[in-house]
Amino acid sequence: MLEKTNRDGQLLRRVLLATLGMTVLLGCEDRAPEQTPQLKVYRHAMDQATVDLDPAAAATIYSTFVVNNVYDTLFMYKYLARPYALKPNLAATLPEVSADGLSYTIRLRRGVKFIDSPAFDNGQGREVTAADVVYSMMRHFDPATRSQGAWLWQGRIQGLDQWAAAGADYSKSVSGLELVDSHQLRIHLTRPYPQLPYTLANAFSAVVPKEAVDHFGREFSRNPVGSGPFELVSFDTSKAVLRANEGFRSVPVDLAEEGFDPAVHGELGIEAIAGRSPPFVDELEFHFVPESSARWAAFRRGEVDFTLAPNEVLDLTLAQTSPPQMAEELQTDYRMRVATEPAVLFNIFNMDSEGFGQHTDPLQNERQHALRCAIIAGFDWQQHNERFYFDLGEIFPGVIPPDVAEFDPNLSTDSVIRDVDYAKRLLAEHGWTAENLPLLTFGVPGSITQRNIFEQFRSFMLDIGYPRDKVVLQQFATFGDLNRAWKRSELPIINKGWGLDYPDAENILQLFYGPNRTPGSNDGNYQNDQYDLWYEKASVMQPGPERTELYRSMNRLLIDDCAAITGLSRTQVLMWNRRAIAYPDRAMVGGFYLRFVDVVED
Amino acid sequence: MSRWAAQLCWSILGTYVAIAVGVWCGLWGQNYDLAGGPKWGGISSDYWLGTNLIGQDIFARSLTSVATALQTGLMVGGLATMAGALAGACAGYWRGRWPDRILLWLMGVIDAIPFVLLAAAIAYALGAQFIAVALAMILTLWVPVARLVRAETQKLRTMPYVESAQIIGVSPVLIILRHILPNTWHLLMAQGLLVMVAALKAEVVLSFLGIGSQASVSWGVMIAESTQEVASGRFNNFLAASIPLFGLVFVLGSLADFFQSRRAGDSRASGPMQA
Numbered sequence: 001m002l003e004k005t006n007r008d009g010q011l012l013r014r015v016l017l018a019t020l021g022m023t024v025l026l027g028c029e030d031r032a033p034e035q036t037p038q039l040k041v042y043r044h045a046m047d048q049a050t051v052d053l054d055p056a057a058a059a060t061i062y063s064t065f066v067v068n069n070v071y072d073t074l075f076m077y078k079y080l081a082r083p084y085a086l087k088p089n090l091a092a093t094l095p096e097v098s099a100d101g102l103s104y105t106i107r108l109r110r111g112v113k114f115i116d117s118p119a120f121d122n123g124q125g126r127e128v129t130a131a132d133v134v135y136s137m138m139r140h141f142d143p144a145t146r147s148q149g150a151w152l153w154q155g156r157i158q159g160l161d162q163w164a165a166a167g168a169d170y171s172k173s174v175s176g177l178e179l180v181d182s183h184q185l186r187i188h189l190t191r192p193y194p195q196l197p198y199t200l201a202n203a204f205s206a207v208v209p210k211e212a213v214d215h216f217g218r219e220f221s222r223n224p225v226g227s228g229p230f231e232l233v234s235f236d237t238s239k240a241v242l243r244a245n246e247g248f249r250s251v252p253v254d255l256a257e258e259g260f261d262p263a264v265h266g267e268l269g270i271e272a273i274a275g276r277s278p279p280f281v282d283e284l285e286f287h288f289v290p291e292s293s294a295r296w297a298a299f300r301r302g303e304v305d306f307t308l309a310p311n312e313v314l315d316l317t318l319a320q321t322s323p324p325q326m327a328e329e330l331q332t333d334y335r336m337r338v339a340t341e342p343a344v345l346f347n348i349f350n351m352d353s354e355g356f357g358q359h360t361d362p363l364q365n366e367r368q369h370a371l372r373c374a375i376i377a378g379f380d381w382q383q384h385n386e387r388f389y390f391d392l393g394e395i396f397p398g399v400i401p402p403d404v405a406e407f408d409p410n411l412s413t414d415s416v417i418r419d420v421d422y423a424k425r426l427l428a429e430h431g432w433t434a435e436n437l438p439l440l441t442f443g444v445p446g447s448i449t450q451r452n453i454f455e456q457f458r459s460f461m462l463d464i465g466y467p468r469d470k471v472v473l474q475q476f477a478t479f480g481d482l483n484r485a486w487k488r489s490e491l492p493i494i495n496k497g498w499g500l501d502y503p504d505a506e507n508i509l510q511l512f513y514g515p516n517r518t519p520g521s522n523d524g525n526y527q528n529d530q531y532d533l534w535y536e537k538a539s540v541m542q543p544g545p546e547r548t549e550l551y552r553s554m555n556r557l558l559i560d561d562c563a564a565i566t567g568l569s570r571t572q573v574l575m576w577n578r579r580a581i582a583y584p585d586r587a588m589v590g591g592f593y594l595r596f597v598d599v600v601e602d
Numbered sequence: 603m604s605r606w607a608a609q610l611c612w613s614i615l616g617t618y619v620a621i622a623v624g625v626w627c628g629l630w631g632q633n634y635d636l637a638g639g640p641k642w643g644g645i646s647s648d649y650w651l652g653t654n655l656i657g658q659d660i661f662a663r664s665l666t667s668v669a670t671a672l673q674t675g676l677m678v679g680g681l682a683t684m685a686g687a688l689a690g691a692c693a694g695y696w697r698g699r700w701p702d703r704i705l706l707w708l709m710g711v712i713d714a715i716p717f718v719l720l721a722a723a724i725a726y727a728l729g730a731q732f733i734a735v736a737l738a739m740i741l742t743l744w745v746p747v748a749r750l751v752r753a754e755t756q757k758l759r760t761m762p763y764v765e766s767a768q769i770i771g772v773s774p775v776l777i778i779l780r781h782i783l784p785n786t787w788h789l790l791m792a793q794g795l796l797v798m799v800a801a802l803k804a805e806v807v808l809s810f811l812g813i814g815s816q817a818s819v820s821w822g823v824m825i826a827e828s829t830q831e832v833a834s835g836r837f838n839n840f841l842a843a844s845i846p847l848f849g850l851v852f853v854l855g856s857l858a859d860f861f862q863s864r865r866a867g868d869s870r871a872s873g874p875m876q877a
Contacts, residue, residue, distance in 0.1 A: 293833055310833075311830065312830050312831070312833040312834055313833060313834060315834055316834055383637075386641060387637075387641050387655055387656050387657070388655075446811070446812030446813060447812060448812065448823070448826040448827055448829070448830070449830070451812065451816075451823065452654075452655055452656050452827065455635055455637060455656060455658070456637050456656045458635060459635065459636055459637035459638070459656070460637075462636065468635070472816075472817075473816045473817075474816075475812055475813070475816055477726060477813075
């Protein structure tokens with residue numbers, strides 16, 4: 001045993017000496033220092049992973065962010081302008097709309113190329129043409145694509161639904177998608193659809209080459225071939241790495257055109273990108289970190305440049321909330337933006353539900369209207385905002401949020417101010433007592449935050465005289481289960497958030513349009529003939545003062561009918577490292593901003 | 603465990619029971635769901651342990667959670683122990699025959715599924731009400747009791763007093779009820795307490811996951827709430843739930859040890875108890 005130990009020791013000494021010798025020899029070698037260029041890398045943390053890079057599956061913000069940067073859409077949102085405004089992207093100009101609003105003519109930029117890919121004959125990217133745009137829209141209606149975005153144009157474009165019903169044969173043309181020439185197309189609609197340009201800025205509408213779809217087949221979702229500012233290098237469940245597309249067209253930044261406002265953006269150093277053509281970083285990394293504390297820790301360690309500040313650290317992050325100001329110790333390393341989500345958080349009454357909804361008997365209808373109004377008056381938006389959104393959310397009357405142009409800043413805020421006495425009086429005047437108040441079931445997905453939201457709601461209802469045992473919680477295992485209950489009209493109140501798919505109030509107002517009742521998007525089964533009339537009139541109108549006034553009238557009608565406890569737009573605290581020159585945005589309509597991000601080394 | 607330690611454990615358990623009885627009688631902990639306080643309020647004369655995110659009184663919630671825990675523990679511990687004792691005695695008495703084979707198959711099936719997963723699935727399927735949660739736990743927790751009692755019964759059925767009863771024609775049911783189960787009393791006490799502990803912990807886990815009882819509050823709910831608070835240095839909710847939970851589990855576990863040690867002592871001193 002002792003001998004063996006000695007032999008082992010000798011062997012170890014020899015190995016160590018040999019290693020040392022090799023190290024010295026290597027150290028003495030006369031080698032030129034490596035000339036590795038310093039890459040500019042921007043690392044963006046996201047709270048969920050992107051799972052599919054096919055534009056036809058870009059239904060989540062996580063997919064949207066990657067898709068919008070590797071593909072091109074015809075239009076995009078201006079970098080800095082709020083409310084959001086469109087500008088041409090792959091298109092050369094904004095569309096020309098016919099007088100009847102039924103035809104949109106769109107010209108494409110010339111010389112825009114897809115990235116090189118084995119999908120193409122010679123491996124080199126070819127020019128993007130109008131035929132690619134037409135193909136990209138048609139494939140949403142091809143059952144083989146399993147598109148999640150066909151709803152954008154369903155029943156809207158002449159012949160497209162029929163083409164799908166007839167077998168989705170790409171050799172046959174669609175009458176509503178007319179190719180004027182190689183770089184110009186004309187879209188013919190079945191009825192006016194003023195929101196069409198917005199849909200063409202959506203990631204679903206990103207332009208893909210047919211060769212790539214055919215070449216990669218099922219793998220197309222992991223092998224994007226686009227003409228966007230970046231191209232994919234690697235992609236897995238924890239990270240997506242993109243590098244700048246060297247062949248990306250030159251489009252110098254016109255800051256005034258992008259909506260630059262020195263008062264808002266002046267401190268961010270954004271002037272540095274004026275006149276330069278994006279993208280400005282060599283590599284763009286998406287880090288998928290679902291656990292909020294891990295994401296925050298990675299941000300604080302400098303492993304990522306951007307994160308949403310998690311709720312649990314907000315009170316440490318913010319020195320004050322009104323106006324929001326970052327804690328002093330963080331200011332040297334980070335920048336912050338408190339951004340209102342283009343979304344509405346509300347509790348919609350189910351008008352089909354016993355006790356709460358609309359009733360055929362006028363007297364009972366009036367009682368139930370009074371009950372809804374009392375519940376609305378008993379809800380404390382200020383406390384809700386303070387407890388769950390750190391007082392950062394924006395409370396507003398009605399359903400049109402402040403982030404869209406149709407928002408009415410002069411609308412009375414009475415409907416969002418709590419008045420318990422008024423609520424009690426309403427109930428008493430209309431014969432509601434603890435005994436005859438209907439059961440108020442509040443459905444939530446199973447999470448502690450949602451349970452807290454219910455408990456706060458119950459507390460508000462107790463204050464107006466609702467008995468404790470009549471405000472009950474019904475938890476659902478998943479949001480999908482809850483959504484099914486809404487669609488089956490099983491719950492008297494639908495507490496939901498609605499994020500805008502495009503910055504037009506129509507996207508929210510359609511939630512109350514009678515013909516959209518469940519299982520359509522009108523979960524509350526709201527029915528008002530006057531509302532429907534106005535909606536039908538406004539939905540075919542181009543943006544303008546007349547349409548805005550109609551939208552606002554519909555909004556007021558919803559308030560008068562006590563159709564929903566509304567509303568609040570949540571805010572997100574976006575934080576990024578000072579080395580990044582950026583004006584981040586997390587909204588569904590965002591994601592385009594990443595091409596404008598620059599990085600300056602310390 | 604020494605006698606004074608056991609007395610201390612009984613006293614602590616008595617305190618828990620007194621708190622729970624006070625809640626059931628409406629003496630305290632009734633406003634656990636009112637959100638009238640400040641957000642994350644500190645300790646004060648109004649709120650002895652501060653308030654949570656939505657301004658609820660953490661002290662009141664902790665008191666009510668004691669009642670929830672004991673309600674769950676007593677109901678599940680009692681019923682699961684009784685069910686397990688009867689099933690185990692039947693299986694052991696008719697060892698190798700069809701009641702034994704069916705019960706062994708059933709126990710094997712239930713054992714094959716992780717306990718919390720099975721309880722969660724049953725609770726979810728039945729609608730996450732208190733009765734559903736308790737039933738889910740009873741349906742799973744009777745099994746370990748039954749296994750132990752089955753083994754003990756196999757030993758007891760060879761005892762002369764059981765064989766004498768069989769010879770004089772006493773019915774098997776009466777033999778089980780009069781001669782076998784009373785002799786498993788210490789075993790059942792210890793097992794009953796351990797089942798209570800398992801039920802308490804399962805209730806906390808199910809509530810933490812959001813599939814516990816929705817009509818009341820529980821330490822599991824409070825711990826779930828605290829996950830959003832500890833990162834910013836707020837430990838009131840976490841401590842107000844975890845310390846009483848630890849205390850109750852520790853006391854019940856210690857009393858189970860006490861009964862087991864007494865049984866071992868009795869066994870050494872005088873062999874199996876005679877009816």
